[in-house]
Amino acid sequence: MERIQKSHLSDEWTPISGERLMRQHELGFYIIKPMSETISTPLICPVCQYLMSSISDANMYQTFKCCNFCGLRWAQANSAKWETGWRPSPADIAIAIEEKNMVSF
């Protein structure tokens, strides 16, 4: 097996196709990765345990790691505490969900 000389290989990522980076591994194959790391949105909100189903939920998750409802109700208003790990109590969450379910249009 031919030995690949590392001096011919680059450790630098080269941009390709606008949104991806490519680099050759020392064994000869190429590694391709997205330029930016994307945060995948879970199916269930980690705060209220309700289904994350809308683009608003996905957008809120990017910022506060919760659904849109929890973001509007708690995270935005308490953003400093939220950043340090504060979350509403299970009792507060239960009350808020009950109020949410009582609202009808």
Ligand SMILES: [Zn+2]
């Ligand atoms: Zn939620």
